[in-house]
Amino acid sequence: MPRKAEIRVAPTATDALLDDLARLDGLFELRLQRGVVVVPRADLVTVVLQNRALQDLMRILDRHRLGEEGGVSVVTSEPDSVVETGDPARVDRDSNEGSWEEMEAIISKDSNAGPNTLLLIVAAGVLTAVGIAMNEIHIAIGGMLVAPAFMPIMRISLGLVAGSAVWRRGVVDTLKLYLVLAASAAACALAMRGAGLDPLDAGAGYYAVAKPFFQYWTTTNWSGVSTSAAAALAGALLIVTKRSTFTSGVMIGLALVPSASLVGMELVAGNPEASARAALRWLTDVALVLAVSAAVFAWERRRLHRRDMRM
Template structure:
Protein backbone atom coordinates (compact mmCIF):
# COMPACT_ATOMS: atom_id res chain seq x y z
CA UNK A 1 0.00 0.00 0.00
CA UNK A 2 1.18 3.58 -0.61
CA UNK A 3 3.05 5.37 2.15
CA UNK A 4 3.32 8.79 3.70
CA UNK A 5 6.75 9.81 5.04
CA UNK A 6 7.18 12.74 7.42
CA UNK A 7 10.57 14.42 7.90
CA UNK A 8 11.71 17.22 10.18
CA UNK A 9 14.06 19.41 8.15
CA UNK A 10 16.49 22.10 9.23
CA UNK A 11 14.93 25.44 8.30
CA UNK A 12 17.99 26.69 6.45
CA UNK A 13 18.00 23.60 4.22
CA UNK A 14 14.28 23.30 3.53
CA UNK A 15 14.13 25.12 0.19
CA UNK A 16 17.00 23.14 -1.31
CA UNK A 17 15.57 19.88 0.04
CA UNK A 18 12.14 20.62 -1.42
CA UNK A 19 13.60 21.47 -4.80
CA UNK A 20 15.58 18.24 -4.90
CA UNK A 21 12.48 16.27 -3.94
CA UNK A 22 10.51 17.90 -6.77
CA UNK A 23 12.93 16.34 -9.23
CA UNK A 24 12.54 12.79 -7.95
CA UNK A 25 10.12 10.62 -9.88
CA UNK A 26 9.24 8.60 -6.76
CA UNK A 27 7.50 11.59 -5.15
CA UNK A 28 3.76 11.59 -5.89
CA UNK A 29 2.67 14.14 -3.28
CA UNK A 30 4.75 16.75 -1.44
CA UNK A 31 3.70 19.06 1.42
CA UNK A 32 5.60 21.62 3.48
CA UNK A 33 4.68 22.92 6.94
CA UNK A 34 7.10 25.63 8.01
CA UNK A 35 8.13 25.77 11.68
CA UNK A 36 5.59 23.02 12.46
CA UNK A 37 7.95 20.85 14.52
CA UNK A 38 8.76 21.74 18.12
CA UNK A 39 11.06 18.80 18.91
CA UNK A 40 13.29 18.70 17.05
CA UNK A 41 12.69 22.28 15.86
CA UNK A 42 12.31 22.75 12.13
CA UNK A 43 10.02 22.48 9.13
CA UNK A 44 7.89 19.40 8.49
CA UNK A 45 8.02 17.87 5.01
CA UNK A 46 5.48 15.19 4.10
CA UNK A 47 5.95 12.93 1.08
CA UNK A 48 3.43 10.57 -0.48
CA UNK A 49 4.85 7.71 -2.51
CA UNK A 50 4.43 4.12 -3.59
CA UNK A 51 5.37 1.51 -1.02
CA UNK A 52 8.42 0.32 -2.98
CA UNK A 53 9.89 3.83 -3.11
CA UNK A 54 9.79 4.37 0.67
CA UNK A 55 13.26 3.04 1.37
CA UNK A 56 14.89 4.98 -1.47
CA UNK A 57 13.34 8.27 -0.36
CA UNK A 58 14.28 7.74 3.28
CA UNK A 59 17.84 6.92 2.27
CA UNK A 60 17.98 10.00 0.02
CA UNK A 61 16.62 12.28 2.75
CA UNK A 62 18.93 11.07 5.50
CA UNK A 63 21.98 11.10 3.23
CA UNK A 64 21.21 14.66 2.13
CA UNK A 65 21.89 15.93 5.65
CA UNK A 66 18.73 18.04 5.61
CA UNK A 67 16.76 15.87 8.03
CA UNK A 68 17.24 17.29 11.52
CA UNK A 69 18.33 14.76 14.10
CA UNK A 70 17.62 11.98 11.64
CA UNK A 71 13.94 11.94 12.64
CA UNK A 72 11.27 10.58 10.36
CA UNK A 73 8.05 8.59 10.51
CA UNK A 74 6.05 6.51 8.07
CA UNK A 75 2.37 5.63 7.88
CA UNK A 76 0.30 3.56 5.51
CA UNK A 77 -2.26 5.27 3.31
CA UNK A 78 -5.56 3.52 2.68
CA UNK A 79 -5.60 5.00 -0.81
CA UNK A 80 -3.60 7.33 -3.04
CA UNK A 81 -4.86 8.61 -6.38
CA UNK A 82 -2.45 10.43 -8.71
CA UNK A 83 -3.54 13.09 -11.22
CA UNK A 84 -1.35 11.47 -13.85
CA UNK A 85 -0.41 7.83 -14.56
CA UNK A 86 1.95 6.45 -11.93
CA UNK A 87 3.48 3.09 -12.87
CA UNK A 88 5.22 2.82 -9.52
CA UNK A 89 1.80 2.80 -7.83
CA UNK A 90 0.31 0.29 -10.24
CA UNK A 91 3.23 -2.09 -9.81
CA UNK A 92 4.01 -1.65 -6.12
CA UNK A 93 4.62 -4.68 -3.92
CA UNK A 94 4.10 -5.21 -0.20
CA UNK A 95 7.80 -5.18 0.68
CA UNK A 96 8.41 -3.49 4.02
CA UNK A 97 11.48 -1.43 4.81
CA UNK A 98 13.87 -2.62 7.52
CA UNK A 99 12.64 0.00 9.99
CA UNK A 100 9.03 -1.20 9.68
CA UNK A 101 10.09 -4.81 10.19
CA UNK A 102 12.02 -3.79 13.29
CA UNK A 103 8.94 -2.04 14.67
CA UNK A 104 6.71 -5.07 14.06
CA UNK A 105 9.18 -7.47 15.66
CA UNK A 106 9.81 -5.22 18.65
CA UNK A 107 6.08 -4.94 19.32
CA UNK A 108 5.77 -8.73 19.33
CA UNK A 109 9.10 -9.85 20.78
CA UNK A 110 10.22 -7.39 23.44
CA UNK A 111 10.87 -9.13 26.73
CA UNK A 112 7.78 -7.75 28.49
CA UNK A 113 5.35 -9.21 31.06
CA UNK A 114 2.76 -9.65 28.30
CA UNK A 115 5.19 -11.57 26.10
CA UNK A 116 6.16 -13.85 29.00
CA UNK A 117 2.50 -14.35 29.96
CA UNK A 118 1.60 -15.46 26.44
CA UNK A 119 4.56 -17.88 26.36
CA UNK A 120 3.68 -19.36 29.75
CA UNK A 121 0.00 -19.78 28.89
CA UNK A 122 1.00 -21.31 25.57
CA UNK A 123 3.02 -23.97 27.37
CA UNK A 124 0.20 -24.76 29.80
CA UNK A 125 -2.42 -25.07 27.05
CA UNK A 126 -0.13 -27.21 24.89
CA UNK A 127 0.57 -29.47 27.88
CA UNK A 128 -3.15 -30.10 28.39
CA UNK A 129 -3.49 -30.97 24.72
CA UNK A 130 -0.52 -33.32 24.76
CA UNK A 131 -1.69 -35.03 27.95
CA UNK A 132 -5.23 -35.50 26.58
CA UNK A 133 -4.03 -36.31 23.05
CA UNK A 134 -6.18 -33.48 21.67
CA UNK A 135 -4.53 -32.01 18.60
CA UNK A 136 -6.73 -28.92 18.41
CA UNK A 137 -5.77 -27.96 21.96
CA UNK A 138 -2.06 -28.32 21.16
CA UNK A 139 -2.59 -26.11 18.10
CA UNK A 140 -4.29 -23.53 20.32
CA UNK A 141 -1.17 -23.46 22.46
CA UNK A 142 1.02 -23.00 19.37
CA UNK A 143 -1.06 -20.08 18.13
CA UNK A 144 -0.91 -18.35 21.52
CA UNK A 145 2.89 -18.17 21.53
CA UNK A 146 4.63 -15.13 19.99
CA UNK A 147 7.67 -17.37 19.76
CA UNK A 148 8.74 -16.86 16.17
CA UNK A 149 9.54 -13.16 16.15
CA UNK A 150 12.40 -13.19 18.72
CA UNK A 151 14.35 -15.61 16.53
CA UNK A 152 13.83 -13.53 13.40
CA UNK A 153 14.84 -10.46 15.38
CA UNK A 154 18.28 -11.99 15.89
CA UNK A 155 18.65 -12.66 12.18
CA UNK A 156 17.48 -9.13 11.35
CA UNK A 157 20.32 -7.87 13.52
CA UNK A 158 22.79 -10.06 11.61
CA UNK A 159 21.58 -9.10 8.13
CA UNK A 160 20.56 -5.45 8.54
CA UNK A 161 21.66 -4.40 12.02
CA UNK A 162 21.98 -3.03 14.56
CA UNK A 163 23.89 -5.88 16.16
CA UNK A 164 22.14 -5.35 19.49
CA UNK A 165 19.07 -7.04 18.00
CA UNK A 166 20.92 -10.36 17.99
CA UNK A 167 21.38 -10.55 21.76
CA UNK A 168 17.92 -9.12 22.48
CA UNK A 169 16.30 -11.71 20.23
CA UNK A 170 18.20 -14.61 21.74
CA UNK A 171 17.49 -13.41 25.30
CA UNK A 172 13.76 -13.17 24.59
CA UNK A 173 13.84 -16.63 23.00
CA UNK A 174 15.57 -18.28 25.95
CA UNK A 175 13.41 -16.52 28.55
CA UNK A 176 10.16 -17.13 26.69
CA UNK A 177 10.70 -20.79 25.90
CA UNK A 178 12.20 -21.43 29.32
CA UNK A 179 9.00 -20.13 30.89
CA UNK A 180 6.95 -22.16 28.41
CA UNK A 181 8.73 -25.36 29.47
CA UNK A 182 8.29 -24.49 33.14
CA UNK A 183 4.57 -23.86 32.68
CA UNK A 184 4.23 -27.19 30.87
CA UNK A 185 6.02 -28.95 33.74
CA UNK A 186 3.76 -27.39 36.36
CA UNK A 187 0.71 -28.25 34.28
CA UNK A 188 1.88 -31.87 34.03
CA UNK A 189 2.07 -32.11 37.83
CA UNK A 190 -1.41 -30.58 38.09
CA UNK A 191 -2.80 -33.04 35.55
CA UNK A 192 -1.34 -36.00 37.46
CA UNK A 193 -3.17 -34.77 40.56
CA UNK A 194 -6.43 -34.07 38.70
CA UNK A 195 -6.38 -37.24 36.61
CA UNK A 196 -4.61 -39.93 38.66
CA UNK A 197 -6.03 -42.74 36.51
CA UNK A 198 -4.22 -41.52 33.39
CA UNK A 199 -0.85 -43.02 32.54
CA UNK A 200 2.17 -40.84 33.18
CA UNK A 201 4.06 -42.49 30.34
CA UNK A 202 3.94 -39.67 27.81
CA UNK A 203 5.37 -41.80 25.02
CA UNK A 204 2.10 -43.73 24.77
CA UNK A 205 0.60 -40.60 23.22
CA UNK A 206 1.16 -40.39 19.44
CA UNK A 207 1.54 -36.62 19.22
CA UNK A 208 4.19 -36.71 21.94
CA UNK A 209 6.14 -39.25 19.92
CA UNK A 210 5.81 -37.14 16.77
CA UNK A 211 7.04 -33.87 18.31
CA UNK A 212 9.88 -35.48 20.25
CA UNK A 213 11.45 -37.19 17.25
CA UNK A 214 13.38 -35.95 14.22
CA UNK A 215 12.39 -37.07 10.74
CA UNK A 216 13.14 -35.96 7.19
CA UNK A 217 9.56 -34.79 6.67
CA UNK A 218 9.63 -32.86 9.94
CA UNK A 219 12.88 -31.14 8.99
CA UNK A 220 11.44 -30.19 5.59
CA UNK A 221 8.27 -28.82 7.18
CA UNK A 222 10.22 -26.68 9.64
CA UNK A 223 12.44 -25.31 6.85
CA UNK A 224 9.40 -24.35 4.77
CA UNK A 225 7.69 -22.79 7.78
CA UNK A 226 10.82 -20.78 8.63
CA UNK A 227 10.98 -19.38 5.09
CA UNK A 228 7.28 -18.55 5.21
CA UNK A 229 7.90 -16.80 8.53
CA UNK A 230 10.63 -14.72 6.95
CA UNK A 231 8.11 -13.58 4.34
CA UNK A 232 5.59 -12.82 7.09
CA UNK A 233 8.08 -10.38 8.61
CA UNK A 234 9.27 -8.79 5.35
CA UNK A 235 5.68 -8.14 4.26
CA UNK A 236 4.36 -7.19 7.73
CA UNK A 237 1.71 -9.92 7.55
CA UNK A 238 1.36 -10.38 11.30
CA UNK A 239 -1.93 -12.25 10.76
CA UNK A 240 -0.11 -15.13 9.06
CA UNK A 241 2.26 -15.86 11.95
CA UNK A 242 -0.20 -18.37 13.41
CA UNK A 243 0.28 -20.63 10.40
CA UNK A 244 4.04 -20.49 10.87
CA UNK A 245 3.84 -21.44 14.54
CA UNK A 246 1.48 -24.33 13.78
CA UNK A 247 3.91 -25.76 11.22
CA UNK A 248 6.93 -25.44 13.53
CA UNK A 249 7.57 -27.80 16.45
CA UNK A 250 8.87 -25.09 18.80
CA UNK A 251 5.96 -25.01 21.25
CA UNK A 252 5.08 -28.73 21.55
CA UNK A 253 8.69 -29.92 21.67
CA UNK A 254 9.59 -27.54 24.50
CA UNK A 255 6.31 -28.36 26.22
CA UNK A 256 7.11 -32.08 26.04
CA UNK A 257 10.60 -31.44 27.38
CA UNK A 258 9.17 -29.64 30.41
CA UNK A 259 6.48 -32.28 31.02
CA UNK A 260 8.95 -35.14 30.69
CA UNK A 261 11.35 -33.52 33.17
CA UNK A 262 8.51 -33.04 35.64
CA UNK A 263 7.54 -36.70 35.33
CA UNK A 264 11.11 -37.98 35.56
CA UNK A 265 11.51 -39.18 31.96
CA UNK A 266 14.94 -37.77 31.15
CA UNK A 267 15.30 -39.66 27.89
CA UNK A 268 12.09 -38.20 26.46
CA UNK A 269 13.02 -34.76 27.78
CA UNK A 270 16.34 -34.94 25.97
CA UNK A 271 14.74 -36.08 22.69
CA UNK A 272 12.13 -33.31 22.81
CA UNK A 273 14.71 -30.67 23.67
CA UNK A 274 16.88 -31.81 20.76
CA UNK A 275 13.89 -31.41 18.44
CA UNK A 276 13.42 -27.89 19.77
CA UNK A 277 17.09 -27.03 19.20
CA UNK A 278 16.88 -28.32 15.63
CA UNK A 279 13.78 -26.22 14.96
CA UNK A 280 15.48 -23.12 16.40
CA UNK A 281 18.47 -23.71 14.14
CA UNK A 282 16.23 -24.11 11.11
CA UNK A 283 14.33 -20.92 11.89
CA UNK A 284 17.58 -18.97 12.24
CA UNK A 285 19.05 -20.39 9.03
CA UNK A 286 16.06 -20.31 6.69
CA UNK A 287 14.47 -17.07 7.87
CA UNK A 288 17.96 -15.59 7.66
CA UNK A 289 18.21 -16.74 4.04
CA UNK A 290 14.94 -14.94 3.25
CA UNK A 291 16.20 -11.74 4.89
CA UNK A 292 19.52 -12.02 3.05
CA UNK A 293 17.77 -12.44 -0.31
CA UNK A 294 15.62 -9.39 0.45
CA UNK A 295 18.75 -7.45 1.34
CA UNK A 296 20.53 -8.37 -1.88
CA UNK A 297 17.56 -7.88 -4.21
CA UNK A 298 15.63 -4.97 -2.69
CA UNK A 299 17.14 -3.07 0.21
CA UNK A 300 20.94 -3.08 -0.18
CA UNK A 301 21.42 -1.01 2.97
CA UNK A 302 21.58 -1.34 6.73
CA UNK A 303 18.70 -0.36 8.94
CA UNK A 304 18.71 3.21 10.22
CA UNK A 305 16.81 2.40 13.40
CA UNK A 306 18.30 3.08 16.80
CA UNK A 307 15.15 3.17 18.93
CA UNK A 308 11.49 3.53 18.11
CA UNK A 309 7.94 3.28 19.37
CA UNK A 310 4.96 2.34 17.28
CA UNK A 311 1.26 1.63 17.35
CA UNK A 312 0.50 -0.97 14.67
CA UNK A 313 -3.26 -0.57 15.16
CA UNK A 314 -3.05 2.84 13.50
CA UNK A 315 -0.39 1.73 11.01
CA UNK A 316 1.86 4.42 12.46
CA UNK A 317 5.58 3.79 12.58
CA UNK A 318 7.81 6.41 14.17
CA UNK A 319 11.55 5.99 14.08
CA UNK A 320 14.59 7.82 15.44
CA UNK A 321 17.59 7.09 13.29
CA UNK A 322 21.28 7.63 13.65
CA UNK A 323 22.16 11.22 12.71
Protein backbone atom coordinates in the same frame (compact mmCIF):
# COMPACT_ATOMS: atom_id res chain seq x y z
CA MET B 1 0.42 0.04 -1.63
CA PRO B 2 1.73 3.64 -1.57
CA ARG B 3 3.44 4.98 1.55
CA LYS B 4 3.33 8.20 3.48
CA ALA B 5 6.43 9.44 5.28
CA GLU B 6 6.53 12.36 7.70
CA ILE B 7 10.08 13.62 8.08
CA ARG B 8 11.24 15.94 10.85
CA VAL B 9 14.23 18.02 9.80
CA ALA B 10 16.17 20.95 11.25
CA PRO B 11 15.33 24.23 9.43
CA THR B 12 18.93 24.71 8.32
CA ALA B 13 18.89 21.33 6.53
CA THR B 14 15.41 21.49 4.98
CA ASP B 15 16.31 22.88 1.55
CA ALA B 16 19.05 20.30 0.93
CA LEU B 17 16.65 17.49 1.89
CA LEU B 18 13.93 18.86 -0.40
CA ASP B 19 16.34 18.93 -3.34
CA ASP B 20 17.11 15.24 -2.87
CA LEU B 21 13.49 14.22 -2.31
CA ALA B 22 12.25 16.07 -5.39
CA ARG B 23 14.35 13.75 -7.56
CA LEU B 24 12.71 10.59 -6.20
CA ASP B 25 11.21 8.33 -8.86
CA GLY B 26 7.71 7.27 -7.78
CA LEU B 27 6.87 10.48 -5.94
CA PHE B 28 3.17 11.37 -5.64
CA GLU B 29 3.36 14.36 -3.32
CA LEU B 30 6.00 16.43 -1.55
CA ARG B 31 4.80 18.88 1.07
CA LEU B 32 6.66 21.29 3.38
CA GLN B 33 5.40 22.86 6.60
CA ARG B 34 7.99 25.17 8.10
CA GLY B 35 8.25 25.47 11.87
CA VAL B 36 5.21 23.30 12.67
CA VAL B 37 7.11 20.84 14.89
CA VAL B 38 7.19 22.31 18.40
CA VAL B 39 9.32 19.75 20.27
CA PRO B 40 12.01 19.73 19.05
CA ARG B 41 11.81 22.83 16.88
CA ALA B 42 11.84 21.58 13.30
CA ASP B 43 10.25 21.66 9.87
CA LEU B 44 7.95 18.86 8.71
CA VAL B 45 8.33 17.36 5.24
CA THR B 46 5.57 15.01 4.11
CA VAL B 47 6.14 12.57 1.27
CA VAL B 48 3.59 10.32 -0.46
CA LEU B 49 5.25 7.89 -2.82
CA GLN B 50 5.10 4.45 -4.36
CA ASN B 51 6.08 1.63 -2.05
CA ARG B 52 8.74 0.58 -4.56
CA ALA B 53 10.42 3.95 -3.92
CA LEU B 54 10.48 3.46 -0.15
CA GLN B 55 14.00 2.03 -0.07
CA ASP B 56 15.31 4.94 -2.20
CA LEU B 57 13.71 7.29 0.32
CA MET B 58 15.37 5.51 3.23
CA ARG B 59 18.79 5.73 1.55
CA ILE B 60 18.28 9.48 1.03
CA LEU B 61 17.38 9.86 4.70
CA ASP B 62 20.49 7.88 5.65
CA ARG B 63 22.57 10.50 3.85
CA HIS B 64 20.80 13.15 5.93
CA ARG B 65 21.82 11.36 9.16
CA LEU B 66 18.61 9.46 9.85
CA GLY B 67 18.26 8.71 13.56
CA GLU B 68 21.41 10.59 14.54
CA GLU B 69 21.65 13.56 16.88
CA GLY B 70 20.91 16.65 14.81
CA GLY B 71 19.79 14.57 11.83
CA VAL B 72 16.36 13.71 10.46
CA SER B 73 13.69 11.41 11.88
CA VAL B 74 10.82 9.72 10.04
CA VAL B 75 7.42 8.14 10.67
CA THR B 76 6.05 5.91 7.90
CA SER B 77 2.46 4.79 7.38
CA GLU B 78 0.13 3.36 4.75
CA PRO B 79 -2.85 5.40 3.51
CA ASP B 80 -6.14 3.49 3.36
CA SER B 81 -6.42 4.47 -0.29
CA VAL B 82 -4.70 6.66 -2.86
CA VAL B 83 -6.41 7.95 -6.01
CA GLU B 84 -3.86 9.57 -8.30
CA THR B 85 -4.03 11.21 -11.68
CA GLY B 86 -2.21 9.43 -14.47
CA ASP B 87 -1.40 5.73 -14.69
CA PRO B 88 -3.45 3.74 -12.10
CA ALA B 89 -0.88 0.91 -12.25
CA ARG B 90 1.46 3.12 -10.19
CA VAL B 91 -0.87 2.34 -7.27
CA ASP B 92 -2.50 -1.04 -7.88
CA ARG B 93 0.65 -2.74 -9.24
CA ASP B 94 2.97 -1.41 -6.56
CA SER B 95 5.35 -3.61 -4.54
CA ASN B 96 4.74 -4.59 -0.91
CA GLU B 97 8.14 -4.85 0.81
CA GLY B 98 8.71 -2.92 4.03
CA SER B 99 11.84 -1.17 5.24
CA TRP B 100 14.16 -2.72 7.82
CA GLU B 101 12.75 -0.38 10.44
CA GLU B 102 9.15 -1.36 9.65
CA MET B 103 10.02 -5.06 9.95
CA GLU B 104 11.69 -4.45 13.31
CA ALA B 105 8.63 -2.47 14.49
CA ILE B 106 6.36 -5.42 13.61
CA ILE B 107 8.62 -7.85 15.45
CA SER B 108 8.92 -5.52 18.44
CA LYS B 109 5.14 -5.17 18.72
CA ASP B 110 4.57 -8.93 18.67
CA SER B 111 7.48 -10.25 20.73
CA ASN B 112 8.94 -7.85 23.32
CA ALA B 113 9.07 -9.99 26.48
CA GLY B 114 7.16 -7.63 28.76
CA PRO B 115 4.71 -8.72 31.48
CA ASN B 116 1.73 -9.19 29.15
CA THR B 117 3.78 -11.21 26.64
CA LEU B 118 5.16 -13.40 29.42
CA LEU B 119 1.65 -14.06 30.73
CA LEU B 120 0.58 -14.93 27.20
CA ILE B 121 3.42 -17.43 26.89
CA VAL B 122 2.39 -18.97 30.23
CA ALA B 123 -1.13 -19.44 28.85
CA ALA B 124 0.34 -20.98 25.69
CA GLY B 125 2.41 -23.41 27.78
CA VAL B 126 -0.63 -24.49 29.79
CA LEU B 127 -2.78 -24.93 26.68
CA THR B 128 -0.10 -26.97 24.96
CA ALA B 129 0.53 -29.14 28.01
CA VAL B 130 -3.19 -29.81 28.53
CA GLY B 131 -3.66 -30.57 24.84
CA ILE B 132 -0.79 -33.07 24.86
CA ALA B 133 -1.83 -34.62 28.18
CA MET B 134 -5.51 -35.00 27.32
CA ASN B 135 -4.84 -36.13 23.75
CA GLU B 136 -6.83 -33.15 22.43
CA ILE B 137 -4.71 -31.87 19.56
CA HIS B 138 -6.89 -28.82 18.90
CA ILE B 139 -6.06 -27.48 22.38
CA ALA B 140 -2.34 -27.95 21.75
CA ILE B 141 -2.70 -26.12 18.42
CA GLY B 142 -4.46 -23.31 20.29
CA GLY B 143 -1.37 -22.97 22.46
CA MET B 144 0.83 -22.85 19.34
CA LEU B 145 -1.32 -20.12 17.79
CA VAL B 146 -1.39 -17.77 20.78
CA ALA B 147 2.31 -18.13 21.63
CA PRO B 148 4.37 -15.05 20.58
CA ALA B 149 7.31 -17.39 20.04
CA PHE B 150 8.30 -16.93 16.40
CA MET B 151 9.12 -13.22 16.18
CA PRO B 152 11.98 -13.02 18.72
CA ILE B 153 13.95 -15.64 16.76
CA MET B 154 13.32 -13.67 13.58
CA ARG B 155 14.67 -10.55 15.29
CA ILE B 156 18.06 -12.24 15.72
CA SER B 157 18.52 -12.92 12.00
CA LEU B 158 17.05 -9.55 10.99
CA GLY B 159 19.44 -7.66 13.26
CA LEU B 160 22.48 -9.63 12.09
CA VAL B 161 21.69 -9.17 8.39
CA ALA B 162 20.49 -5.55 8.65
CA GLY B 163 23.50 -4.43 10.69
CA SER B 164 21.64 -3.61 13.90
CA ALA B 165 22.25 -4.49 17.54
CA VAL B 166 18.58 -5.52 17.92
CA TRP B 167 19.72 -9.14 17.46
CA ARG B 168 20.93 -9.07 21.06
CA ARG B 169 17.41 -8.27 22.24
CA GLY B 170 16.20 -11.15 20.10
CA VAL B 171 18.53 -13.58 21.88
CA VAL B 172 17.43 -12.37 25.33
CA ASP B 173 13.71 -12.45 24.49
CA THR B 174 13.95 -15.89 22.82
CA LEU B 175 15.62 -17.43 25.86
CA LYS B 176 13.27 -15.68 28.27
CA LEU B 177 10.07 -16.66 26.44
CA TYR B 178 10.99 -20.29 25.87
CA LEU B 179 12.24 -20.80 29.42
CA VAL B 180 8.90 -19.48 30.68
CA LEU B 181 7.06 -21.68 28.17
CA ALA B 182 8.88 -24.86 29.26
CA ALA B 183 8.47 -23.95 32.94
CA SER B 184 4.74 -23.29 32.60
CA ALA B 185 4.23 -26.62 30.78
CA ALA B 186 6.24 -28.37 33.50
CA ALA B 187 4.18 -26.68 36.23
CA CYS B 188 0.98 -27.77 34.48
CA ALA B 189 2.32 -31.35 34.31
CA LEU B 190 3.11 -31.25 38.04
CA ALA B 191 -0.42 -30.05 38.78
CA MET B 192 -1.83 -32.93 36.75
CA ARG B 193 0.30 -35.42 38.66
CA GLY B 194 -0.93 -33.89 41.90
CA ALA B 195 -4.48 -34.52 40.70
CA GLY B 196 -3.66 -38.16 40.01
CA LEU B 197 -3.25 -37.86 36.23
CA ASP B 198 -0.35 -38.98 34.07
CA PRO B 199 0.37 -35.89 31.93
CA LEU B 200 1.93 -37.97 29.15
CA ASP B 201 -0.45 -40.92 29.10
CA ALA B 202 -4.00 -39.74 29.50
CA GLY B 203 -5.42 -42.58 27.42
CA ALA B 204 -7.01 -42.54 23.99
CA GLY B 205 -8.89 -39.38 23.17
CA TYR B 206 -10.87 -38.80 20.02
CA TYR B 207 -7.67 -38.24 18.03
CA ALA B 208 -6.13 -41.55 17.03
CA VAL B 209 -3.09 -39.64 15.72
CA ALA B 210 -1.89 -38.56 19.16
CA LYS B 211 1.17 -40.80 19.25
CA PRO B 212 2.40 -39.83 15.76
CA PHE B 213 2.07 -36.18 16.75
CA PHE B 214 4.00 -36.80 19.95
CA GLN B 215 6.73 -38.54 17.96
CA TYR B 216 6.75 -35.72 15.38
CA TRP B 217 7.37 -33.11 18.06
CA THR B 218 10.22 -35.08 19.63
CA THR B 219 11.92 -36.52 16.54
CA THR B 220 14.36 -34.84 14.17
CA ASN B 221 14.03 -36.35 10.68
CA TRP B 222 13.81 -35.22 7.05
CA SER B 223 10.03 -34.70 7.06
CA GLY B 224 10.11 -32.54 10.17
CA VAL B 225 13.11 -30.57 8.95
CA SER B 226 11.59 -29.91 5.51
CA THR B 227 8.26 -28.85 7.04
CA SER B 228 9.94 -26.50 9.49
CA ALA B 229 12.15 -25.04 6.76
CA ALA B 230 9.08 -24.30 4.61
CA ALA B 231 7.31 -22.71 7.58
CA ALA B 232 10.41 -20.62 8.36
CA LEU B 233 10.54 -19.44 4.74
CA ALA B 234 6.87 -18.47 4.84
CA GLY B 235 7.36 -16.61 8.11
CA ALA B 236 10.32 -14.60 6.82
CA LEU B 237 8.44 -13.62 3.65
CA LEU B 238 5.41 -12.58 5.72
CA ILE B 239 7.63 -10.25 7.75
CA VAL B 240 9.26 -8.84 4.61
CA THR B 241 5.84 -8.07 3.13
CA LYS B 242 4.38 -6.83 6.46
CA ARG B 243 1.71 -9.55 6.75
CA SER B 244 2.34 -10.43 10.36
CA THR B 245 -1.28 -11.43 11.00
CA PHE B 246 -0.62 -14.65 9.08
CA THR B 247 2.39 -15.74 11.12
CA SER B 248 0.11 -17.64 13.51
CA GLY B 249 -0.21 -20.19 10.73
CA VAL B 250 3.57 -20.48 10.62
CA MET B 251 3.57 -21.64 14.25
CA ILE B 252 1.48 -24.69 13.29
CA GLY B 253 4.13 -25.75 10.78
CA LEU B 254 6.93 -25.34 13.33
CA ALA B 255 7.45 -27.61 16.34
CA LEU B 256 8.81 -24.80 18.52
CA VAL B 257 6.01 -24.57 21.09
CA PRO B 258 5.12 -28.26 21.60
CA SER B 259 8.75 -29.40 21.63
CA ALA B 260 9.68 -26.74 24.21
CA SER B 261 6.64 -27.72 26.28
CA LEU B 262 7.61 -31.38 26.11
CA VAL B 263 11.10 -30.56 27.41
CA GLY B 264 9.55 -29.49 30.71
CA MET B 265 6.80 -32.14 30.75
CA GLU B 266 9.20 -35.03 30.12
CA LEU B 267 11.49 -33.85 32.91
CA VAL B 268 8.53 -33.86 35.29
CA ALA B 269 7.65 -37.36 34.10
CA GLY B 270 11.21 -38.52 34.79
CA ASN B 271 12.12 -39.11 31.15
CA PRO B 272 15.35 -37.13 30.58
CA GLU B 273 16.06 -38.97 27.31
CA ALA B 274 12.70 -37.96 25.84
CA SER B 275 13.24 -34.43 27.16
CA ALA B 276 16.59 -34.31 25.35
CA ARG B 277 14.95 -35.46 22.10
CA ALA B 278 12.35 -32.70 22.41
CA ALA B 279 15.13 -30.18 23.12
CA LEU B 280 17.01 -31.34 20.02
CA ARG B 281 13.89 -30.87 17.91
CA TRP B 282 13.42 -27.38 19.37
CA LEU B 283 17.04 -26.45 18.65
CA THR B 284 16.69 -27.79 15.11
CA ASP B 285 13.64 -25.62 14.46
CA VAL B 286 15.36 -22.56 15.96
CA ALA B 287 18.38 -23.16 13.71
CA LEU B 288 16.14 -23.54 10.67
CA VAL B 289 14.26 -20.31 11.42
CA LEU B 290 17.56 -18.46 11.88
CA ALA B 291 19.18 -19.87 8.74
CA VAL B 292 16.20 -19.61 6.38
CA SER B 293 15.14 -16.14 7.55
CA ALA B 294 18.73 -14.88 7.36
CA ALA B 295 18.92 -16.13 3.77
CA VAL B 296 15.68 -14.30 2.92
CA PHE B 297 16.85 -11.08 4.59
CA ALA B 298 20.25 -11.31 2.90
CA TRP B 299 18.55 -11.70 -0.47
CA GLU B 300 16.32 -8.71 0.28
CA ARG B 301 19.33 -6.66 1.36
CA ARG B 302 21.22 -7.39 -1.85
CA ARG B 303 18.18 -7.01 -4.12
CA LEU B 304 16.41 -4.03 -2.59
CA HIS B 305 17.56 -2.46 0.67
CA ARG B 306 21.33 -2.00 0.28
CA ARG B 307 21.59 -0.27 3.67
CA ASP B 308 21.86 -0.91 7.40
CA MET B 309 18.98 -0.59 9.81
CA ARG B 310 19.00 2.78 11.55
CA MET B 311 16.55 1.94 14.35
